[in-house]
Amino acid sequence: MRFLIPHISSAFSSAHNRIASRLLNALPTKPQRSAVPPFLNCQPPSMAASEESLRKALAEKLSAVEAHGNAVRALKAAKASKPEIDAAIETLNNLKLEKSSIEKQLQAAVSGGDGDGALSREAFRQAAVNTLERRLFYIPSFKIYRGVAGLYDYGPPGCAVKSNVLAFWRQHFVLEENMLEVDCPCVTPEVVLKASGHVEKFTDLMVKDEKTGTCYRADHLLKDFCNEKLQKDLTISAEKAAELKHVLATLDDLSAEALGAKIKEYGITAPDTKNPLSDPYPFNLMFQTSIGPSGLSPGYMRPETAQGIFVNFKDLYYYNGNKLPFAAAQIGQAFRNEISPRQGLLRVREFTLAEIEHFVDPEDKSHPKYSEVAGLEFLMFPREEQMSGQSAKKICLGDAVSKGIVNNETLGYFIGRVYLFLTRLGIDKDRLRFRQHLANEMAHYAADCWDAEIECSYGWIECVGIADRSAYDLRAHSEKSGVPLVAAEKFSEPREVEKLVIAPVKKELGLAFKGNQKNVVEALEAMNEKEALEMKAALESKGEVEFYVCTLGKNVPIKKNMVSISKEKKKEHQRVFTPSVIEPSFGIGRIIYCLFEHSFYTRPSKAGDEQLNVFRFPPLVAPIKCTVFPLVQNQQYEDVAKVISKSLTAAGISHKIDITGTSIGKRYARTDELGVPFAITVDSTKDVTIRERDSKLQVRVSVEEAASVVKSVTDGQRTWEDVWEKFPHHTSGSADD
Amino acid sequence: MRFLIPHISSAFSSAHNRIASRLLNALPTKPQRSAVPPFLNCQPPSMAASEESLRKALAEKLSAVEAHGNAVRALKAAKASKPEIDAAIETLNNLKLEKSSIEKQLQAAVSGGDGDGALSREAFRQAAVNTLERRLFYIPSFKIYRGVAGLYDYGPPGCAVKSNVLAFWRQHFVLEENMLEVDCPCVTPEVVLKASGHVEKFTDLMVKDEKTGTCYRADHLLKDFCNEKLQKDLTISAEKAAELKHVLATLDDLSAEALGAKIKEYGITAPDTKNPLSDPYPFNLMFQTSIGPSGLSPGYMRPETAQGIFVNFKDLYYYNGNKLPFAAAQIGQAFRNEISPRQGLLRVREFTLAEIEHFVDPEDKSHPKYSEVAGLEFLMFPREEQMSGQSAKKICLGDAVSKGIVNNETLGYFIGRVYLFLTRLGIDKDRLRFRQHLANEMAHYAADCWDAEIECSYGWIECVGIADRSAYDLRAHSEKSGVPLVAAEKFSEPREVEKLVIAPVKKELGLAFKGNQKNVVEALEAMNEKEALEMKAALESKGEVEFYVCTLGKNVPIKKNMVSISKEKKKEHQRVFTPSVIEPSFGIGRIIYCLFEHSFYTRPSKAGDEQLNVFRFPPLVAPIKCTVFPLVQNQQYEDVAKVISKSLTAAGISHKIDITGTSIGKRYARTDELGVPFAITVDSTKDVTIRERDSKLQVRVSVEEAASVVKSVTDGQRTWEDVWEKFPHHTSGSADD
Known part of the structure; x- marks a missing residue:
């Protein structure tokens, strides 16, 4: 006999969806499988129509x-x-x-009317990535051994940016919200990831070159084939083009069999060798290992940090004085053994996640600080706009919540906080949108889910997932571990409650369904109140009903003697329930890569003979806040530089002295390329200039004040504009490029 | 033909030593195998003698x-x-x-004259660990699934302490020294760890219960047997006792065969079942996995972070403007699949390391900031004191360097900086010593090596290793990757240099030594100048010499026609060399655990009816800097508390509001147990009290000033004594326990 709680085993039949919903969208290494149907993403319907007529005209x-x-x-x-x-x-x-002429028009139509745009995006990315790799923002790992696909090191400036982003994340979320931060190991025993569904379902479909054994992601091969055909082969018929587009639109939903059939049908072969390919089969994306010396305890490198929080729920709830709501947070490495990593930092085999699990009473999802973000207005892309082919639009967050577009206040609160976090880091607010998951993207238990997507040269990239996952995760671990992960609301005085009780009669069910008894029992117990009462009525009137058991994939006949459904009255002193969890999950590497792109620009040198690279990082994330240059090589100036350097260190401002004899213009260019916001140039022993990176404007400040002025403006106590207003301007041309 | 550079392959014969030297001492999960012979550690020689005579007297x-x-x-x-x-x-x-009576004396002698001390250490540890686990400083990982040995989570206060320790490490080392911080993946391809020697030699010897298959560390079983026998069986003869002590002293040097023989000789069986044990065999301590889907690329979870720095040397040297010296640093997870973890946080399977690789010209190991630490005086335990049975003593660092006890200035500089780092964290300077490695502990190539050892209830624990590893690591990766990892010193004008050239005549050597030719060639090339010139002289006078080839383990006869040794003159524009590396390596988890013990104390409650737990964390590491309590539940006070909380958040001070109705004494006790240094109690709407944790003294401060006073004293801008002097004292008994 069980009270009516959605049952976990029956929910399991859609574990693939569940995992998909969490991981396809929240995790940073996932290829950007935008779930928006491609026809919506590429071009408005009118364009699609013109493409079709162009194909017809071309054929004629x-x-x-x-x-x-x-x-x-x-x-x-x-x-x-x-x-x-x-x-x-x-x-x-x-x-x-x-x-x-028709070919040209068609070419333009299939590349989204943006052939030049695609080219310039590619060129922009090349320029940015060249600078990033040359200045060691990141480096392919183990380069001297020819590297490993999907593994990157952060070099000194990249590492500093990452550490600044994480420090701000801690400040903005953990400290500001009094979250309970935990730090759990990466090595995880199998039982935990069985409970979460990863062992069974965290897979991608793979095909092998039948001769060389080289592995490919099946969906990538099919996707590449369709895209190439659509873009390069202008002679295909309009019908064929429509078919290929349909394949692209439904790629994520294809079963192994359907994918294999398409690969056969299109005659797709191994890209490198043209050899035939195996049938697609699932490959588990977790790095497997063995814990301890016996070889008998399988373990995995965690694919996300969230499970470490869920398994600690009981202790954390106690730590919080047995009170809801509270949030736990974790920053740490996660691992995913990608079949064939691509897109640089966006899809890697090891990455840093920052995850929050905010536990709430499912009956009260209000948030005390909601009003602080309700007035924010930014690009949102609700389900309805996606389905009707519109684009993202500016919406006031408060309106979205009050109109029910965003499911609840707490979810809305986190959307707002994520918006503030990303834009304060330096993400361009016009290239940031919050996209709601379509119904088919979400797991059945999820209440609502929004992705913060950032546009970069690869398109719109999911960087943060913000999901109301209801009680799913805690229930899965309660079930597997036998430890109840629940919260209780104590009543001030006992309450009489009416409870629906579904009691399957196991003996009768066993006689009728033999080995399938367990599936039927679980499906009966998993009925919601409405279903159960309908069944009760039907059994009373007809004596038998057809009942769909999803884990069996078929209907079975249920007789009156097989289940008792009743309402019982009870006195209760408290309400015990599994909390809902609202989960903002940040792919730190993806955010950093998008930040690199949004911060990068080039400008001509003073002589106009070359393009100089600049990262316009805000001081908050800049890897080095300040450089100190003696204008010319000279002991006196160097001594002043050292004095200033010492004050900067004391103030905790990361900086660099450059005493090389290189021209001051070159030294500025070098640090602009690292995104250093301020440069102090020593051209006298009394006062110095401070130059701002983007405006290239300079002020004169006394040696004694220099460090504190830089500190105040990097700490955000004042803006550069304040400094510009207060201090005398330096206009000599000698000190800039 | 090779110029005289010590050859890597010939160095490899002692890879075990090499790995041992690095890892036994630097890594935090290593069991505390103190390399000091036990008789030195336990008691002075006179005591040992008395133990021996007591054993004889007892036998009589x-x-x-x-x-x-x-x-x-x-x-x-x-x-x-x-x-x-x-x-x-x-x-x-x-x-x-x-x-x-003799038994009692002997008992006291064998437990180091400290039977009661051992008991109280155990009781102290129990009290500390109970508090740590109850307040979630740390938690056995995956507890609801009954945990995994050697894996721990940091709960909220532990996580905050860790994050404070790491932030201070970054400030104290990376920022202060302008180090190049990098962040490399944990997943590491096999080739890298083959070059470093870990694949072959990073092993512990293991035995298996022959019936159940349970695994044990062979040396642990032998050690436990000897210790138990020595301490509990007072009837063994003095000779037997001496033998067991000798076994303990040489435990680390025993081969698999010798260990197995001892286990057989003493009849040691499996501790749980008393079943017979297998022979000892090496078990590699790295977690193995497979990179990519093919199953053909073995990889490991890195056992240390250092290799990630070495493989990036070339890029980092370029980033530093091709100038030496410079240091690179990395903080990150490392992994070690311990056979049977014990000692809680001190020996775990996954842990955080913070490592520095400071690259220097081997011909100039001076340090520009050396004078800043030369005056420090602290406990050092040089080789000579260890060998002659003395104990650690206070030495002035500058003296140790100038007398050559510490090999060079840079090594000395880092020893001093590590001392400052640990003591500023709150490590008791009287329970911190720097112990030099004995000659047999160090790898043959290492110049010098010191461990920062911290005393806790488990004894002296190696928490930081500071080693001058010479050029070993860069050479190993140069050799394996074929990429030269070298630095160059450009000469202002070309220099004529005389170079020793050793040219083995491979044909003759091949005829003489067949399959061993390569070993002989490498050994010849690896000779240093002195050896080579001696050989040259001997060959010229006698025509043949006996030559020891360590990779063959024997002498071979070298004839005059087999090798040409000459001095050649060359004009050189630069000096190309492999830099030496000085490596301070910090086991963060071990430091934190020792810090917990050093910070923990108990004091009676005001009523005297119970012992209250306190952590005396300095504000720098305290997980929460401040609590805010309304004295009684009252809307006005709560509002004031919220105003103060807001100012604290704005000032970046982590804090907690406690508005429960619990007595103020209990609330203080609760936060003392978390090591919160300051408590603001709101007992009026105008001014409030600030209480210091250890002295329990209170001052009165206005509501407006409260946050900034707490900020100034947690930031270290002023001390509590300053605050105590400046503000009126609060003496009412109402607000304390």
Whole structure:
């Protein structure tokens, strides 16, 4: 006999969805599988229509060219007159010109009307990535051994940016919200990841080159084939193009069999060797290992940090004085053994996650600080806008919550806080949107889910997932461990409550369904109140009902003697319940990469003979806050530089002295490329200049004040504008490029 | 033909030593295998002598008791007179009393004259660990699934302490010294760890219960057996005791065969089942996994972070403007699949390391900031003091360097900086010593090595290793990768240099040594200048010399035609060399655990009816800097508390509000147990009290000033004594326990 709590085993039949919902969207290494149907993402419907008519026109023109070509050859063979042949050739040439013109239009249409845009995005990325790698923001790991795909090191400036981002995350979320931060190991025993569903379902479909054994992601091969066909082969029919687009749109939903069939149908072979491919089969993405020396305890490198929080729920709830709501947080490494990593820092095999699990009473999802964010307005992309082919639009967060577009206040609060976090880091607010999951993207138990997507040269990238996952995770671990992970609300005085009780009669069910008894019992217990009362009524009137058991995938007949459904009255002193969890999950590496792109720009050198690279990092994330340059090599200036350096260290401002004899312009350029916001140039022993990176403006400040001025403006106590207003301006050309 | 650079392959024969030297001493999970011979550690030689004579006296007394017992029985059997029997019994009883007295003395001698001390250490640890676990400083990981040995979570206060320790480490080392911080993945391909020697040599010897398959560390079983025998069996002979002590002293040097023989000889069986044990065999301590889907690329979870720095040397050197010296640093997780973890946080399977690799020109190991630490005086334990049975003593660092006890200035500089780091965290300077490695502990290439050892209830624990590893690591990766990891000193004008050239004649060597040719060639090339010139002289005078090839383990005859040794003159524009590396390596978890013990104390409650627990964390590391309490539940006070809380958040001070109705004394006790240094109690709407944790003294401060006073004293801008002097004292008994 069980009270009506959605049962875990029956929920398990859709574990794939569940895992998918959490991981496809929240985790940073996941390829950007945008769940928005491609036709919405590429172009408005009118464009799609024009593409279709262009394909038809091109097919007609090709036939016409062929027919006229034949006609010309026939005229020549029949030795027709020269004027006659010339006229035919002119017609043919005109047809060819028309064909080229249609081809060009079609080419433009299939690349989203943005052929040049794609090129310039590519060029922009090249420039940014070259600078990032040259200045060691990141480095392919183990480079001297020719590296490992999907593993990157952060070099000194990248490491500093990362550490600044994480420190701000701690300040903005953990400290500001009094969250309970924990730090759990990466090595995780199998039982934990069985409970979470990862052992069974955390897989991608893979195919192997049948001769060399090289592995590929099945969906990538099919996707690449379709995209290439659509973009490069202009002769395919409009029907074929529509079919390929449909495949792209449904790629994520294809079963192994369906994927394999398509690969066969299209004759897709191994990209490198053209060898035939195996059928697709699931490959588990977790790095497996063995704990202890016996070889008998399988373990995995955790694919997310969240499970470490869930298994500690009981202790954390106690630590919080047995009170809800509270949030726990964790920053740490997570691992995913990608089949074939690509897209640089966006899809890697090891990455840093920062995750929050905010536990709430499912009956009260209000948030005390909600009003602080309700007035924010930013780009949101609700489900409805996606389905009707519109684009993201500016919405006031408070409106979205009050209209029910965002499910509840707490979810809304975190969306707002994530917006503030990202924009304060330096993410461009016009290239940041909150996209709601479509119904088919979400697990059945999830209440609502929004991704913070940031646009970069690879498209819109999911960087933060903010999901109301209801009680799913705590229930899964309660079930597997036998330890109840619940909260209690004590009543001031006992209450009489009416409870629905579903009691399957196991003996009768066993007789009727033998080995399937357990599945039927679980499905019966998993009915919600409405379903149960309908069944009760049906059994009373008809004596038997057909009942769908999802874990069996079929209907079974339920007789009146097989289950008792009743309402019972009880006196209760407290309400015991499994808390809901609202989970903001941050892919730190993805955020940092997008931040790099949003911060990068080039500007001509003073002489105009070269492009100089600049990262416009806000002081908060800049890897080095300040450089100190003696204008010329000179002992006096160097001594002053050292004095200033000492004050900067004492103030906790990361900085660098550059006493090389290089020209001051070159030294500025070097530090602009690292995104250093301020440079102190020593050109006298009394006062110095402070230069701001983006405006290149300079003020004069006394040696004694220099460090504290830089500190105040990097700490955010005042802005550069304040400094500019207060101090005398330095206008000599000598000190800039 | 090779110029004279010590050759790597020939160094490899002692890879075990090499790994041992780095890892036994630097890594935090390593069991505390103190390399100091036990007789030095336990007691001075005079004590050892007294133990020996006590054992002899006890053996004599036991024989005497037995003999007299027999005599008494004989008298009884012979029905001797009562007075005669009584007299004999009295003699026997006196003998028994004497025996007990000797037993007691011996017991005291074998437990280091400190039987009570051991007990109180155990009780102290129990009290500390109970508090730590109850307040969630740390938690056995995956507890609801009954945990995994050697894996721990840091709960909220532990996590905050850890994050404070790491932030201070970054400030004290990375920022203060302008180090290049990097962040490399944990997943590491096999080739890297083959080059470093870990794949081959990073092992512990293991035995298996032959029936159940349970695994044990072979040296642990032997050590436990010897210790138990020595401490509990007082009847063993002095010779036997000496033998067992010798085994303990040489435990680390025993081969698998020797260990196995001892286990057989002593009849040691599996501790749990008493089943027989297998022979010892090496078990590699790295967690193994597989990178990518093919199953063909073995990888490991890194056992240390240092290798990530070494493989990036070339890029980092370039980043530093091709200048030496510079230091790179890394904080990150490392992994070690311990056979049987014990000692709580001190020996775990996953842990945080913070490592520095300071690269220097081997010909110039001076340090520009050395003078800043040269005046420090603290406990050092040089090699000589260890060998001669003395104990650690206070030495001035500058003297140790100038007398050559510490090998060089840079090594000395880091020893001083580590001392400052640990003591500022709150480590008791009287329970911190720097112990130099004995000659047999160090790898052959290491110049010098010192461990920062902290005393806790488990004894002296290696928490930081500071080693001058010479050029070993860079050479190993140069060799394996084929990428030269070198630095260059450009000469202002070309220099004529005389270079020793050793050119083995491979053909002749091949004829003479067949398959061993390569070993001989490498050994010849690895000779240093002195050896080579001696060989040259000997060959010229005698035509043949005996030459020891360590990789063959024997002498071989070298004839004159087998090698040409000459001095050549060359003009050189630069000097190319492999930098030396000085490596301070911090086991963060071990430091934190020792810090917990050093900070923990108990004091009676005001009523005297219970002991209250306190952690005396300095504000720098305290998990929460301040609590805010309304004295009684009252809306006005709560509002004031919230205003103060807001200012604290704005000032970046982590704090907690406690508005429960619990008595103020209990609330203080609760936060003392978390080591919160300051409590603000709101007992009016105008001003409040600030209480200091250890002194329990209170001052009165205005509501407006409260946050900034707490900030100034937690930031270290002023001390509590300053605050105490400046503000009016609060003396009402109402606000304390």
